Amino acid sequence: MKKLLVTGGAGFIGANFVHYWLSKYPEDNVVVLDALTYAGNLENLAVVQNNENFSFVKGDICDQALVETLLIDHQVDTLVHFAAESHVDRSITGPDAFIETNILGTYSLLKAAKKCWLDDRDKPFEHRFHHVSTDEVYGTLSASDPAFTEDTAYAPNSPYSASKAASDHLVRAYHHTYGLNVTTSNCSNNYGPYHFPEKLIPLVITNILHNKSLPIYGDGMQIRDWLYVEDHAYGIDLVLNKGRIGENYNIGGNNEWANINIVKEVCALVETRFAESSELATRFPEALAAIEANTESLITYVTDRLGHDRRYAIDATKTRVELGYEPKETFETGIAKTVSWYLDNEAWWKAVMDGSYQDWVEGQYS
Template sequence: MSNLLVTGGAGFIGANFVHYWMKTYPQDKVVVLDALTYAGNRANLNQVSGNQNFYFCHGNICDTPLVETLLKEYRIDTLVHFAAESHVDRSISGPDTFIETNIIGTYSLLKAAKKTWLDEGLNREKHRFHHVSTDEVYGTLGPEDPPFSETTPYAPNSPYSASKAASDHLVRAYHHTYGLQVTTSNCSNNYGPYHFPEKLIPLVITNILQNKPLPIYGDGQQIRDWLYVEDHARGIDLVIKKGQLGGCYNISGINEWTNINIVKLICGIMNREFTENVVLADKYPLASFAIAGKAQELVTFVKDRAGHDRRYAIDPQKSSSELGYQSLESFETGIRKTLQWYLENDSWWISVMDRNYHNWISVY
């Protein structure tokens, strides 16, 4: 039995990880620490909130004494660190928060873990600090370049990716300098339920349902490697249970798509959904383009993002060979599950959008 502290557990990937873990290991205790900033939402955890092994703490990872208290009070042996500012556009317009949360926040957690686990001896012999990172720390790829591997040099191109790269290096340093038992995973773009609607896939889905433009940066030929969020959670599980201490593992869906083709795919699926399910027209009367089978006509090209990386792709061979990892969802099955979730959970995304109206960024 394990006692987990999950930072950022009310966010998109963190909440899906909590759902996965509590379903897979119902005997474990899970404590979520979340500051509930614009992308954190207690509603993401409603389905586990009544579980006697689940605990929620509203707090900031930069509050080192609070983290120390949680580690001791709940006798935490595994810390899974998701908490991060992650929206590239926001990092360009306001990098300060990214430096504070992603660098200083990670440092705060490492200090608390070292003091509690190593200096004071709680779980000194067996503990785990797992740090969740991103493929963006590796920079950008050309059309013919091989995918990123764990040995690819870091070359971050945005304040967001630079702050994540710095946090990765801090985690590595705390292992090699102090002996903290750490692992790191770098993932490709996630998608699935509870995805905050300013990101590409949920933005396209919710904008179609509201008859809003579908903004495409530049020519739309930027390539991303997409990973269904529950496959990511399974990959993290394997890294925690089987990963080499101090090791880094790439987790990927081996699933590259251009942004414009993602949008066209979703438009096509949405058109078919409205054709085959007449109830949807009554539920979403604003979606006149989808009702008419013309959702793709909402596509609108906008000025490209500053410093926009052209292509990301991850090679998960190390995770596959060492840990036995492979994604279970194809993109076809995963995107249909995702779209269906948004169609059935309009109260969730409407509430999220209303709550964040004044902070809203409508381009992914």
């Protein structure tokens, strides 16, 4: 039986991991630590809040004393670190928060883990510090370049990816210098339920439902590998249970798509749903383009993002060969599930978008 501390577990990927883990390993104990900033949402964890093996703590990963208390009081042996500022646009306009959370926050966690798992023990303690990172640390690829492997040199191009690269290096250093048992996974673009609406896929879905423009950076031909979020959780599961200490593992979806084609695919899926169900037109009367099957008319090209990486692609051969990893969802099946989830969970994304959820959080924890 494992006892996990999951940082950032109220965020998009972290919450999906918690759902996955408690479903697959119901005997394990899971403690979530989350600061509940704008992207953290307790509603993401509603399905597990009554589970006796789950507990939630509101707090900052930079609070080393709090982390040490949680590691000791809950006898944690596995720390899965999702907590991060992750939106590239926000990192361009306000990089300070990314340095604070992604670098100093990871450093704080490493110090707490070292103290509780190594320094304060008379005998070896079986433990794991798993760090969740991104393919963006590798930089950008041309259309003909081979996909990123675990041996690709780091070349981050945004404040976000630079902060994640720095945190990756700290995790590596704590293993090689102090002997902390660590693993790191670098994932491609995640999508799926509970994805914060500022990101591409949920933004397109919710904008269609409000009949708003669908902004496309530059020519829309930036290519990304897309990974259904539950497949990401599955990949981390394999790393935790089969991965070699001190190693990095790439987790990808085997799904390279240009942004403009992603948008058109989502448009087509939403139109299909509206055609199949007249009830949707009643629930979403503003979605005129969807009702009229003309959603691509909402596409608007805007000035490209500063330093926009052209292509990311993950080569997950190492993870497949060593751990047996294969994504279970194709993009077609995963995106269909995602569109359905947003159509079925209007209350969730409306609360996130209109700020009522954050107002509630501030009232609960003020």
